Amino acid sequence: MGKNVFFMLLAIVYLLINIVTSLNSSIDEYALLAFKSQITSDPNKIWAKNWSQGTSFCNWIGISCGRRHQRVRGLNLANMGLGGTIAKEIGEISFLRSLIISNNNFHGFIPNEIGKLSQLQEIEMQNNGLSGSIPPTFEFLENLLKLNISNYGLPRDIRNRIFNLTSLIEISFRSDRLSGSLPMDIFFNLPKLERLRISRNQMSGNIHPSLGSLLVTNTMEEVIGESEATLVVVSITHQYFWYSLICVDKHNNTGTIMHSNSGQIPESIFNLSMLQILSLSDNSISSNIPSSISNGLPNLERLLLGDNQLSGKIPPSVSNFSKLAKLDLHGNSFSGQVPMNIGNLHNLHFLHFGFNQLTKNPSVIELDFLISLQNCRQLMILGIENKPFHEILAKSLGNLSEYVESFTADYCGVKGIIPNEVGNMTNLIELGIGSNELIGTIRDTLSQLRKLQKLRLGVNKLRGQYLPTFAIWYICIILIWEIISFLNSCQSV
Incomplete structure (x- = not known):
């Protein structure tokens, strides 16, 4: 009797489960x-x-x-x-x-x-x-x-409540026309955050102290315990931010707010060992890059600081980013010489430090840093335009990576002749050396650049027997390029 009752109850429970599941x-x-x-x-x-x-x-x-x-x-x-x-x-x-x-x-x-x-x-x-x-x-x-x-x-104000979800690993609000400022405690509330993408918005104000706290605490296991977060991507481009970040004292786990009217980047932001991408382009960040920038970022692959108000020298320690593939420092006010050890970045694909106030070694008559870049065998894009170098193009230009597709050195005050070795850059798609002080003939070796689509040689002092024929070829290339650009713009309307 007892067994029958048990099996009957079991059948009823099973039936109820099925009914609930069905509903x-x-x-x-x-x-x-x-x-x-x-x-x-x-x-x-x-x-x-x-x-x-x-x-x-x-x-x-x-x-x-x-x-x-x-x-x-x-x-x-x-x-x-x-x-x-x-x-x-x-x-x-x-x-x-x-x-x-x-x-x-x-x-x-x-x-x-x-x-x-x-x-x-x-x-x-x-x-x-x-x-x-x-x-x-x-x-x-x-x-x-x-x-x-x-x-x-x-357009809308950014909502604080979203940044209270402590479980969040990835947030992406790119091109959302967000306005207002980031919540003060955004990163204190997001201990597991790995990716933050809020570029191309209309936000302003400080990048708040909790960002510096997160970046530091994520690498302080001996102080805070096992870290839950591994921030991999920070993308905060095209905003109106300046910096006001926190520096954490690792001995007592306390923080001091660093407010800087000059917009200095605190070294604490460079202490996240797993960071792969740091993108702060198109802001109003000023002051210098810390000399210890590379000490805490062994896995950095992209460093994008273009179009800011940074000044001072490019620290030689940049060459310690052994995994760096993209370095963009253009559109700032950097001065001094280009570090010769930049050629140690063997994985570099993209290098742009044009539109600065950089110089070269005065004891050398060529753009000497080009020699160092011969070691960057993966290099594809190189931009050095709008800098007062006033020296001659190095023959070593022809020894750069076989993968180089774009070389731009317009408005650099470059003197002398176009080296024959440029013809070795057989994968070039864009060559910009206009508005300089180049003399001599337009080299026949340029005809070896079969993939070339954009060529800028204007506003120089070039001449020679190849000029008429080459000029026609050059004009045809420019016209074709302009037609393609016009058609693309029509399609996007």
Whole structure:
């Protein structure tokens, strides 16, 4: 008798579980069909062939379900050209972990109901026509790891509540027309952050002290314990920021706020050992680059500081970035000589330090740093334009990497003749040595540059027997390039 009662109770429990699961599955299906009903544009005819009640929703395009309870775990409709609004019923898919609708034509507001999805870990809504503010209910998404709402549309203030989600690993608000300033405690509240992308917005004010704190504490395991975060990417370009960061005393784990009217970059920002990309271009950062810049960044691959107000010398320690592939220092006020050891950057692909006040070794008549760059066998882009060098082009120019595609040295006061060795740069696409003091003939070796598309030789003192023929070739290249640029601009309108 007792056994029968036990098995009966077990059967009832099993039946109830099935009933609840069935009801919950029905709710998922109802929510998905409500989502479908808001789609007004379907150029690929997805809805005409799929998403119907005749088949299990777990088999619908873009849907992934859990194995155990057959509940919807993922909704991925990226790059499908869909248009319409986001149905509020999406908040009923309670097991949803991944919501990806990027690169479509959704418009209207983001539903507040998304804040009910407590298991949600990933939101990707970039490149749509969405408008309005980020819903305040997002602050309840305690398991959210990744949030990407780039190219969001209408201008709006940045929302502090988003930066209270301690679980976040990646944030991307690029080209969102965000205004206002970053929250003061943004990085204190984001201990697991690995990627921050907020470039091309309209923000202003300080990059706040908590950034320096995060960058330092992430490398202080002996003081703070095992670090949860490994900040890999910091991209804060095209803003109006200046620096006011924190320096942390590793002996007592306390911090001192460094406010600097001159915009000095504190050395604390360069102490994150796993950092791969540091992009601070197009801001108003001033003062010098710390001489110890490379000490705490052994994994740095890109250092982008162009178009700021930095001055002083380029520290020779820059050459210690053994993994550096891209170095952009153009558009500042750096002075002094180009470090000769810059050739130690064997992985360098891109080097641009034009539009500064750099000089060369006065005891040498050639651009001597070009000799050092012969060691950079991966180099593809080299820009040194608009600097008062007033010396001759080194023959070693022809010994640069076989991969060099662009060499620009316009407005450098370069003297002498064009070296024949330039003809060795057979992969050149762009050669800019205009507005200098070059003399002599235009070398026939330039005809070896079969891939050349852009050539600037104007405003020099060049002459010779090759000038008429070469000038025609040069004009044709420029005309073709201008036509291509015009056609591209017409397509983008």
